[in-house]
Amino acid sequence: MLLRVDDLTGTHAVAAAIAGVARVGDVIVLAGDMGAGKTAFAQGFGRALGVTEPITSPTFTLVHSYPLSRRLTLHHADIYRLERTSDIDDLALPELAAFNGIVLVEWGDVAGSALGDHLEVRLNHVDDVDDDDDGDAADRDEPVDQPVDQPVVTSGDDFADAGTREIELRAVGPAWAGRWDRIARAVESFRC
Amino acid sequence: MLILGIETATEQVGVAIGGHEGVIATFEVAKGRRHAETLTPAIEFVCRQSGIELCELGCIAVDVGPGLFTGMRVGLAAGKALSQALRVPMIGIPSLDLLAFTCRHVDRVIVPVIDARKNEVFWAMYRPVPGGVQQVSPPTVGPVDDLVGDLLARSQDVLCIGDGAERYRDEITEGFRCEISGPMYPSVGMLVLLAHARALREEGVRPDEIEPIYLRAPDAQINWAVRGARP
Numbered sequence: 421m422l423l424r425v426d427d428l429t430g431t432h433a434v435a436a437a438i439a440g441v442a443r444v445g446d447v448i449v450l451a452g453d454m455g456a457g458k459t460a461f462a463q464g465f466g467r468a469l470g471v472t473e474p475i476t477s478p479t480f481t482l483v484h485s486y487p488l489s490r491r492l493t494l495h496h497a498d499i500y501r502l503e504r505t506s507d508i509d510d511l512a513l514p515e516l517a518a519f520n521g522i523v524l525v526e527w528g529d530v531a532g533s534a535l536g537d538h539l540e541v542r543l544n545h546v547d548d549v550d551d552d553d554d555g556d557a558a559d560r561d562e563p564v565d566q567p568v569d570q571p572v573v574t575s576g577d578d579f580a581d582a583g584t585r586e587i588e589l590r591a592v593g594p595a596w597a598g599r600w601d602r603i604a605r606a607v608e609s610f611r612c
Numbered sequence: 613m614l615i616l617g618i619e620t621a622t623e624q625v626g627v628a629i630g631g632h633e634g635v636i637a638t639f640e641v642a643k644g645r646r647h648a649e650t651l652t653p654a655i656e657f658v659c660r661q662s663g664i665e666l667c668e669l670g671c672i673a674v675d676v677g678p679g680l681f682t683g684m685r686v687g688l689a690a691g692k693a694l695s696q697a698l699r700v701p702m703i704g705i706p707s708l709d710l711l712a713f714t715c716r717h718v719d720r721v722i723v724p725v726i727d728a729r730k731n732e733v734f735w736a737m738y739r740p741v742p743g744g745v746q747q748v749s750p751p752t753v754g755p756v757d758d759l760v761g762d763l764l765a766r767s768q769d770v771l772c773i774g775d776g777a778e779r780y781r782d783e784i785t786e787g788f789r790c791e792i793s794g795p796m797y798p799s800v801g802m803l804v805l806l807a808h809a810r811a812l813r814e815e816g817v818r819p820d821e822i823e824p825i826y827l828r829a830p831d832a833q834i835n836w837a838v839r840g841a842r843p
Contacts, residue, residue, distance in 0.1 A: 504833055509826070515680055515681055515729060530836060537731075
């Protein structure tokens, strides 16, 4: 499902709509380049659930937890700084979800099956879409065992919050498939 | 010798003290999943109610999994801290052994199954032998279908136990006719009894020698270059 938002407010609104459909046990992967709006999405998501503290990127702390009630804690993880899949396993993110949690994972698209069933939210600068495709194609030509590289940064305004974004939603595993209609209704006004 | 047992590898938090006279005190809570918040007060409670000072303990026993990462970590950290502070040895016993040992009196293959989340389970197979159980297939993690395949391949009378067996009761009994009953979680009392026997044989180890059994997927470098590649 492909959505389009014009500004930060739109990203927050989509995040809030998805938060309305999310439930305890959910893992939501936030994908996209630096500055694409992953943390902005997390902020909109957290606000919608009732988080009042500032939501900041957990790049260096790995996981921020926001207890909301006895029955719900929002966990916001960022695995960008990790280098091995065992480091991701150590965070036990699916367990955090299973224990009365909802887990947002920035850069979680590299983790593959380690996260179990999840919803993938991919954010892209619209201007960057073509560049990204070229970048990915070039990346795949490189040897697989190369040292860990920083993700390719393709444009100068990556940290800008303004600008149009495409948001692609994709369910991995059956946990989200049953709610697809509800998600579609919730984000109807942003559909492309 | 007095043993303190700590069991946090499943949804249950268990603490027990026992020795040559058997289990003296037990605390078990299987609801709430608040391992970190529950464990230390539980140790204090068990000691106070049984009138035993921490300095009287001769060994710390822990359930080393497989099971919940988050729970195991709490139990192992607390156990190692106590072991170091009290300068007493530790004994680690796998969760699947504990479950199987509880059912040592049956005349069938015993298959403890622990919920591993993400639709997977941990399991191993044991057969009863005089005085205990003997492992006949090693601890494994995988989808329930793999467990059913394993049961079919063995094709013997089987007793499945544990929270994983309970959770996937329908899937298991649909694929293989077997009985599912017995305890949901490893018994911390059993942990103390088994550890006591081993402590008497001086099988205790240093805290840094105690390692959790994770049974996770093989480690690999994250390939950041192909990030976003679609399956």
